[in-house]
Amino acid sequence: MKAVNVWGAPLLSIVILLSFLAIWHAATKQETARQIVDPEYAKLVGDAAATGQKSALPTPADVGRTLWSHLNDPFYDKGPNDKGIGIQLAYSIARVLMGYLLAALVAIPVGFVIGMSPLVYRALDPFIQVLKPISPLAWMPLALFTLQDSSISAIFVIFICSMWPMLINTAFGVAAVRREWLNVARTLEVGPFRKAFRVILPAAAPTIMTGMRISIGIAWLVIVAAEMLVGGTGIGYFVWNEWNNLSIANIISGILAIGLVGMLLDLALARLTKLVTFPE
Amino acid sequence: MTEPLIRLEGIAKRFGTTTVFENLHFSVEAGEFACLIGHSGCGKTTILNVLAGLDHATEGYVFVGGREVSGPSLDRAVIFQSHALMPWLTVAGNIAFAVKSRWPEWSSEKVRAHSQKYIDLVNLGGAEKKRPAELSGGMKQRVGIARALSIEPRMLLMDEPFSALDALTRGVLQEEVLRICAETRQTVFMITHDVDEAILLADKIVLMTNGPCAKIAEIVVNTLPRTRTRHDLHKHPHYYRIRNHLIEFLVDRSRAFALSGASADYDPRNPPLVKPGLDPTEARAVEAPPERHGTPTLVAVR
Numbered sequence A: 001m002k003a004v005n006v007w008g009a010p011l012l013s014i015v016i017l018l019s020f021l022a023i024w025h026a027a028t029k030q031e032t033a034r035q036i037v038d039p040e041y042a043k044l045v046g047d048a049a050a051t052g053q054k055s056a057l058p059t060p061a062d063v064g065r066t067l068w069s070h071l072n073d074p075f076y077d078k079g080p081n082d083k084g085i086g087i088q089l090a091y092s093i094a095r096v097l098m099g100y101l102l103a104a105l106v107a108i109p110v111g112f113v114i115g116m117s118p119l120v121y122r123a124l125d126p127f128i129q130v131l132k133p134i135s136p137l138a139w140m141p142l143a144l145f146t147l148q149d150s151s152i153s154a155i156f157v158i159f160i161c162s163m164w165p166m167l168i169n170t171a172f173g174v175a176a177v178r179r180e181w182l183n184v185a186r187t188l189e190v191g192p193f194r195k196a197f198r199v200i201l202p203a204a205a206p207t208i209m210t211g212m213r214i215s216i217g218i219a220w221l222v223i224v225a226a227e228m229l230v231g232g233t234g235i236g237y238f239v240w241n242e243w244n245n246l247s248i249a250n251i252i253s254g255i256l257a258i259g260l261v262g263m264l265l266d267l268a269l270a271r272l273t274k275l276v277t278f279p280e
Numbered sequence B: 001m002t003e004p005l006i007r008l009e010g011i012a013k014r015f016g017t018t019t020v021f022e023n024l025h026f027s028v029e030a031g032e033f034a035c036l037i038g039h040s041g042c043g044k045t046t047i048l049n050v051l052a053g054l055d056h057a058t059e060g061y062v063f064v065g066g067r068e069v070s071g072p073s074l075d076r077a078v079i080f081q082s083h084a085l086m087p088w089l090t091v092a093g094n095i096a097f098a099v100k101s102r103w104p105e106w107s108s109e110k111v112r113a114h115s116q117k118y119i120d121l122v123n124l125g126g127a128e129k130k131r132p133a134e135l136s137g138g139m140k141q142r143v144g145i146a147r148a149l150s151i152e153p154r155m156l157l158m159d160e161p162f163s164a165l166d167a168l169t170r171g172v173l174q175e176e177v178l179r180i181c182a183e184t185r186q187t188v189f190m191i192t193h194d195v196d197e198a199i200l201l202a203d204k205i206v207l208m209t210n211g212p213c214a215k216i217a218e219i220v221v222n223t224l225p226r227t228r229t230r231h232d233l234h235k236h237p238h239y240y241r242i243r244n245h246l247i248e249f250l251v252d253r254s255r256a257f258a259l260s261g262a263s264a265d266y267d268p269r270n271p272p273l274v275k276p277g278l279d280p281t282e283a284r285a286v287e288a289p290p291e292r293h294g295t296p297t298l299v300a301v302r
Helices: A002-028 A039-045 A060-072 A085-116 A118-131 A136-147 A150-175 A179-187 A192-230 A235-244 A248-276 B044-052 B091-102 B108-121 B137-150 B167-184 B195-201 B237-260 B280-286 B296-300
Strands: B006-015 B018-028 B033-037 B059-064 B076-079 B155-159 B187-192 B204-208 B216-221
Touching: A002 A060, A060 A248, A085 A118, A085 A150, A085 A192, A085 A235, A085 A248, A118 A150, A136 A150, A136 A192, A150 A192, A179 A192, A179 B076, A192 A235, A192 A248, A235 A248, B006 B044, B018 B044, B018 B059, B018 B204, B018 B216, B033 B044, B033 B195, B033 B237, B044 B059, B044 B076, B044 B155, B044 B187, B076 B137, B091 B108, B091 B137, B108 B137, B137 B167, B167 B195, B187 B195, B195 B237, B204 B237, B216 B237
Parallel strands: B033 B187, B033 B204, B076 B155, B155 B187
Antiparallel strands: B006 B018, B006 B059, B204 B216
16 A cells, blocks of 8 residues: 555556657657658758658657757857757856846845834835846846846846845844744843844744745746847757757757756755754 | 831833833832733733843832842742753753852862752752753753752742643742742742743732733732742632632733723832732721722632
């Protein structure tokens, strides 16, 4: 019984994956190539055009081959428009981490102050409420104009969008620290810095980490769109570039890579959250 | 007469027009174990918080060792009802946090040794590395007690420390507190609902009337010998007299006092000191004339 429980879900996952691949394969399978044009012309324009195939959608096998080639050589660099998927991902991850860490440096201390002081909370609340719902990409033109650098602008957009969940969760976590722990600190005459780092920070850490986990998810969503706009490097640019190349297999590879990296980032933050979470 | 360690002078707490309690006067001598009994809502916890410096009285003054209380202090350790342990620290970590707060200049080795002494005192040896979530309620409260004692305070303030525990654990911990207090001659101010707990532990029991406008109705002197055990407490002739007196107060007089007001000669600055444990002849022998009003023995003996 237990064995069924353990293996049931992965087995079902594999079945779903295989049926999806089967349907995909059936839908994109090429008819036996009947040449409807002159063989000389066919040689010139290539198979797809020559057979009059309407869909450029690749079969699972095509995508698999493309993926394999990417995995075999992820870090090649053949000029600005032809870099390996590994390099592109590295650019995106570097931008995300940079913007994200800058946001954490600002959001966590500010959130701390907001959480400690109802006055500051009420004073900053209107600004937060207005700034929070702005789509991070709406900042892009302003960032490009003021910062004059597309790469820094992308980092700025990540900074802005990962700020709010961290800020709000930190403020909430700090404000919700149990009164009794603060009373213990007061009766022990614990100084303000020691109280902040030894009592409030560990007490609020799980909530802060939850905010950081939400933020990294949003940052990874936004970086793809931001790189499509600013261009040059990054996985978002890669996907857009392959769209211009009409290489659907490469686009699908890019999408898969985005999903996998996003999952890994989330897993890493989940691990960290678990480290600071304490059982009550 | 020497200055009592704790002295409350006319303290009151009001929220807007509601008066929780007012005009409270009483004192606790050094080395004395005082219990405060009263129904919920009479402001017992507020009084303790005022003593601890965590809350402020609307009126009146609190003096500890002759100095007015203006805020929390390491002199006054609090044992909280909810134990208030930090769940991210181990047992040893929780106690070391307190020790380090008291003596910031100590080396970590000295802090560890000092913490260990108090972990052993409350019989928690072997559980040092555990986190609060892995402990039973009784063990958590032991940590709370060890943490409070580890800073070597001049007094302990306990806010219904055992009320969240089951009866068996409560009994065991009460005896531990009795033993520790006998060893250390610690001054204790404790809030409780439990009449038997008060009789077992206290030297004097402060009785509060029901709120709002709660007052101190009287102060019961526990005339039982100080070396007590749960086992043969009830065999002493004073036990049931005191117990009946307290129960009768809680059931009837705490409300009656609040409704009809005190008798004409009630002086809130000097609440009547009663010794219901003594029978009338003993009382006359002990208490020098003039006879006090509302002789307690009349109330206590049935």
